[in-house]
Amino acid sequence: MEIIIIALFLCTVWLTLSLCVYFLPVGIAYLRFHKNLVPIAILTVVLGWTFLGWLAALLWALNSDTKKPAESECS
Numbered sequence: 001m002e003i004i005i006i007a008l009f010l011c012t013v014w015l016t017l018s019l020c021v022y023f024l025p026v027g028i029a030y031l032r033f034h035k036n037l038v039p040i041a042i043l044t045v046v047l048g049w050t051f052l053g054w055l056a057a058l059l060w061a062l063n064s065d066t067k068k069p070a071e072s073e074c075s
Contacts, residue, residue: 022048025057033067036060 020027022044029040040057047053 022054025054025061028058029061032061033069034061035065035067 025044025048026037026041028034029037034040040061043053043060044057048057
């Protein structure tokens with residue numbers, strides 16, 4: 001019984017880490033306020049399972065085509 005619990009735990013950790021790596025380009029684009037966030041997300045979901053699709057989305061997310069974050073008007 002303990003082996004099954006450990007195996008389920010390890011599978012859960014592996015799945016979580018895999019999903020984090022898979023959606024890394026989307027997270028980077030979101031944090032950098034990228035202008036093409038939605039197309040990067042679509043590319044990641046559709047072609048991210050291929051290494052070339054994932055790499056293209058990552059490089060696209062890392063380019064300098066970003067918006068300036070909205071500045072608060074509080075002084």
